[in-house]
Amino acid sequence: MNKVDLLIVNIGQLVYFKEPIRKVNNDNTVILENAGIAINDGKILDIGKSEYIKEKFMSENIIDAENLLVTPGLVDMHTHALFAGSREDELYKKLIGISYSQILKEGGGIYKTVKYTKGASFDYLKNRLEKTLKIALINGTTSIEVKSGYGLDLENEIKMLNVINSLKDQYDLIPTLLAHVIPKEFNGDYVDYFVNKIIPETSKLKLAKYVDVFCDENAFSLEQTRKIFKQALKYGFRLRLHADQIKYIGCSKLINEFPIDSIDHLENCPEENLEEIAKTNTVIGLLPASSISMLDNKKPKIDLVKGKALFALGTDYSANSAMISMQTAIDLAIYYLNFTPIEALAFSTINSAYSLRLENRGTIKIGYNADLILWDLENINQLGYYWGYNRAKKIIYNGKVINAQSI
Numbered sequence: 137m138n139k140v141d142l143l144i145v146n147i148g149q150l151v152y153f154k155e156p157i158r159k160v161n162n163d164n165t166v167i168l169e170n171a172g173i174a175i176n177d178g179k180i181l182d183i184g185k186s187e188y189i190k191e192k193f194m195s196e197n198i199i200d201a202e203n204l205l206v207t208p209g210l211v212d213m214h215t216h217a218l219f220a221g222s223r224e225d226e227l228y229k230k231l232i233g234i235s236y237s238q239i240l241k242e243g244g245g246i247y248k249t250v251k252y253t254k255g256a257s258f259d260y261l262k263n264r265l266e267k268t269l270k271i272a273l274i275n276g277t278t279s280i281e282v283k284s285g286y287g288l289d290l291e292n293e294i295k296m297l298n299v300i301n302s303l304k305d306q307y308d309l310i311p312t313l314l315a316h317v318i319p320k321e322f323n324g325d326y327v328d329y330f331v332n333k334i335i336p337e338t339s340k341l342k343l344a345k346y347v348d349v350f351c352d353e354n355a356f357s358l359e360q361t362r363k364i365f366k367q368a369l370k371y372g373f374r375l376r377l378h379a380d381q382i383k384y385i386g387c388s389k390l391i392n393e394f395p396i397d398s399i400d401h402l403e404n405c406p407e408e409n410l411e412e413i414a415k416t417n418t419v420i421g422l423l424p425a426s427s428i429s430m431l432d433n434k435k436p437k438i439d440l441v442k443g444k445a446l447f448a449l450g451t452d453y454s455a456n457s458a459m460i461s462m463q464t465a466i467d468l469a470i471y472y473l474n475f476t477p478i479e480a481l482a483f484s485t486i487n488s489a490y491s492l493r494l495e496n497r498g499t500i501k502i503g504y505n506a507d508l509i510l511w512d513l514e515n516i517n518q519l520g521y522y523w524g525y526n527r528a529k530k531i532i533y534n535g536k537v538i539n540a541q542s543i
């Protein structure tokens with residue numbers, strides 16, 4: 137018998153996906169009953185029936201899954217998880233009908249968070265991000281994208297990216313340089329500054345995998361986004377895009393001009409543009425908590441492209457909508473966007489990993505990172521039935537076991 141670091145046996149239902157999912161079917165989805173998994177060196181070593189795993193391997197660490205559900209760990213493909221200060225006052229403004237655009241125009245919103253973040257020290261920001269990442273992990277998020285964008289100038293964007301990179305050993309972080317908004321007071325052309333100073337310096341220091349642009353009214357125009365994307369490609373970055381969130385100014389059309397891995401938000405995207413995106417390998421990032429937090433009753437018009445497009449889910453945790461649980465994102469995908477529990481799981485695992493072009497993560501496969509969730513649920517459909525709380529029992533992150541519930 138082979139001795140390994142960890143065994144999970146007596147899994148009632150093991151659910152994972154073989155490839156990025158447009159429509160869930162028997163060829164691309166695995167639902168294995170009475171399953172077991174062998175884990176060694178933080179990687180998946182073998183998968184099979186529980187009896188087979190018990191016969192073939194031995195370990196000092198055995199988790200008896202007691203016939204419960206096991207899935208891959210969740211991947212949060214869109215967050216602004218690093219910032220200082222808080223903006224609870226704006227919730228009241230939104231509740232009495234003041235729009236997000238109005239709040240931004242009056243110097244609130246992102247500008248307010250930029251002020252706090254610029255004034256915060258590296259250590260303060262690091263502690264704050266670490267606290268957020270811990271909550272995410274305990275709720276099942278084993279990989280997470282984190283954007284800069286609350287620094288705006290070179291010094292503070294680099295500070296943010298350095299903070300994100302400083303936690304890479306403890307958490308599976310994917311850093312993104314974000315062109316968020318144009319500073320209120322800036323001498324000269326900010327797009328030129330972003331393109332000629334911030335992009336080259338971020339590239340030189342190897343601080344980010346992605347460049348993302350907030351292309352929208354009161355943020356970056358189509359032409360400005362083009363300039364940033366061209367330079368980002370030249371410096372070897374991959375591309376993500378915030379598009380059509382506040383108002384439609386044509387941003388989602390950029391998928392015809394650039395190789396964009398993920399196009400997110402799309403609350404105001406015309407249906408014909410969504411149909412164009414659905415024909416490509418660009419992932420549509422759905423951020424239901426963010427849509428709801430705007431309190432303007434707008435959600436992406438995705439009914440026509442369900443079953444056709446590659447969707448992924450993210451929390452969009454930010455200073456505007458501070459919701460960090462991917463389980464809540466799944467709940468909202470089910471109850472607000474009307475996806476099935478198994479679709480919501482696919483969009484939070486294999487599809488969100490694909491949207492970040494992650495290797496060895498997002499599904500359960502020999503050689504892949506052992507990032508798993510043992511749920512306090514009997515089957516995948518209970519993931520939609522029981523909702524609104526942390527249903528993870530144990531999280532396995534890089535082969536290490538974390539108890540999600542202390543009672």
Ligand SMILES: [Zn+2]
Nearest residue numbers: 214216378452
């Ligand atoms: Zn965002």
